[in-house]
Amino acid sequence: MIVAIDGPAGSGKSTIATEIAKTMGFHKLDTGAMYRAVTFAALDRGVDINDEQAVTDLARSIDIRFTSHEDESTKLTVDGKDCSKQIRTPMVDHNVSAVSAYPGVREAMLIHQRRASEDSDIVAEGRDIGSVVFPHAELKVFLTADPKERARRRVLQRHPGASLEDPSIKDEFDKTLDAIEKRDLLDSTREVAPLVAAPDAVKIDSTSHTIDEVVSMISDLIRERR
Numbered sequence: 001m002i003v004a005i006d007g008p009a010g011s012g013k014s015t016i017a018t019e020i021a022k023t024m025g026f027h028k029l030d031t032g033a034m035y036r037a038v039t040f041a042a043l044d045r046g047v048d049i050n051d052e053q054a055v056t057d058l059a060r061s062i063d064i065r066f067t068s069h070e071d072e073s074t075k076l077t078v079d080g081k082d083c084s085k086q087i088r089t090p091m092v093d094h095n096v097s098a099v100s101a102y103p104g105v106r107e108a109m110l111i112h113q114r115r116a117s118e119d120s121d122i123v124a125e126g127r128d129i130g131s132v133v134f135p136h137a138e139l140k141v142f143l144t145a146d147p148k149e150r151a152r153r154r155v156l157q158r159h160p161g162a163s164l165e166d167p168s169i170k171d172e173f174d175k176t177l178d179a180i181e182k183r184d185l186l187d188s189t190r191e192v193a194p195l196v197a198a199p200d201a202v203k204i205d206s207t208s209h210t211i212d213e214v215v216s217m218i219s220d221l222i223r224e225r226r
Contacts, residue, residue, distance in 0.1 A: 001026075001121045001122075001138050001139075001222070001225075001226060002117055002121075002122055002124065002134045002136075002137040002138060002139075003020065003026065003121075003122070003123040003124070003137065003138070003139045003140075003141070003218070003222060004124055004125075004129035004130035004133070004134050004137040004139070004140045004141065004198075004201075005017050005020075005123065005124070005125040005126075005129065005141045005143055005218075006125070006126060006127055006128065006129050006130050006131070006140070006141070006142050006143070006195070006197065006198070006201065007125075007127070007141075007142055007143035007144050007195075008127075008144060008150065008180070008183070008184050008187065008195060009093070009150060009154070009180050009183050009184070009187075010145065010147075010149075010150025010151060010153050010154045010180055011143045011144050011145045011150055011206060012143060012145065012153065012206050012211065012214065013032070013125040013126070013143055014030055014032070014033070014125060015211055016125075016143065016206075016211065016214050016215060016218065017030065017123045017124070017125040018074070019211060019212075019215045020123045020215060020218055020219065020222070021123050023215060023219055024121070024123070024219060024222055025121070026120075026121045026122055026123045027116070027120045027121065027122045027123075028066075028074065028122070028123055028124075028125075029066075029113060029116050029117070029122050029123070029124035029125070030066065030074075030076070030124075030125060030126075031109065031113055031124055031125065031126030031127075031129060031133065032125065032126045032127065033066075033076050033087060034064055034109050034112065034113070035096055035099060035100040035105070035109065035126075036087035036088070036092050036096050037062070037064045037076055037078050037083060037087055038055065038058065038059045038062070038064075038099055038105055038109075039087070039092050039095050039096045039099040039100075040078070040083055040086050040087045040089075040092050041058055041062050041078050041079075041083075042054075042055050042058055042095075042099065043091060043092070043095065044086075045058070049095050049098055049099060050098070052102050052104070053104075055099055055102055055104075055105060056102055056104030056105055056108065059102075059104065059105040059108040059109065060104070060108045062078055062079055063077075063078070063079050063080070064076070064077070064078055064112065065077050088157070088158065090172075090175065090176070090179065093176070093179050093183070094179060096183075097182075097183050097186040097187055097190075098186075100127075100187075101186070101190045101191075101192060102192075103192050106192060106193055110132075110133060113133050114133065114134075117134065124137075127187055127193070127195040128193035128194075128195070128196075130142070130197075130198035130200075130201050131193070131196055131197075131198045132193045135198070138225050138226075139202070139218075139221055139222055139225050140198045140200055140201040140202065141201060141202050141203075141204060141218055141221070142197035142198070142201040142202070142203045142204070143204050143206055143214070144203070144204075144205055144206070145205060145206045145207040146207045147177060147180055147181055147184070148177060149207050150180055151173055151176040151177035151180050152164065152173065154176050154180070155169060155172055155173050155176050158172075159172075202221060204217060204218075
């Protein structure tokens with residue numbers, strides 16, 4: 001079975017998909033992390049983000065893998081190097097939309113994504129999973145939330161326990177909100193695989209819901225469709 005969860009940055013896709021995988025015994029496929037990995041690799045190796053061919057060549061050549069650990073965490077490696085934290089930095093946030101819009105990069109990632117679904121039940125999350133990657137998924141969910149709430153979640157993900165009243169944290173919140181709003185616009189208006197809800201997707205607004213509540217909603221939908 002394939003469960004596709006799409007939605008904008010900070011909507012909770014990754015966290016929800018992780019919990020769904022644990023609850024239902026599925027494998028998680030974080031497609032957004034794959035584009036972040038390409039972006040990080042380009043920045044780390046001095047590849048010009050605006051050079052479409054160079055970034056595409058890089059995407060085709062690097063080895064991106066997800067590995068599960070005993071503490072139930074999942075690490076992302078690029079050519080054997082753990083980059084799980086590096087792909088979540090503001091610099092990657094700022095550049096990933098441009099990278100993920102390149103047709104050659106999307107083509108390179110699509111091969112890996114579809115291959116991952118061949119041997120097991122998976123829950124995949126990203127921005128075009130239900131509309132492009134797995135158009136025949138048994139369940140499609142479009143998960144969203146208010147931009148300010150998404151910015152708050154993203155900042156607290158980087159700084160657990162921090163207060164938004166702290167001037168430095170407030171400044172990061174403002175910058176994160178600006179980046180999210182710009183990315184929403186870029187992702188939803190790009191020519192290749194734009195961020196849209198598939199016609200048959202179930203839409204869930206997570207703004208006022210807890211993680212457990214959303215996981216419960218989606219788990220019920222999975223059981224109905226199995």
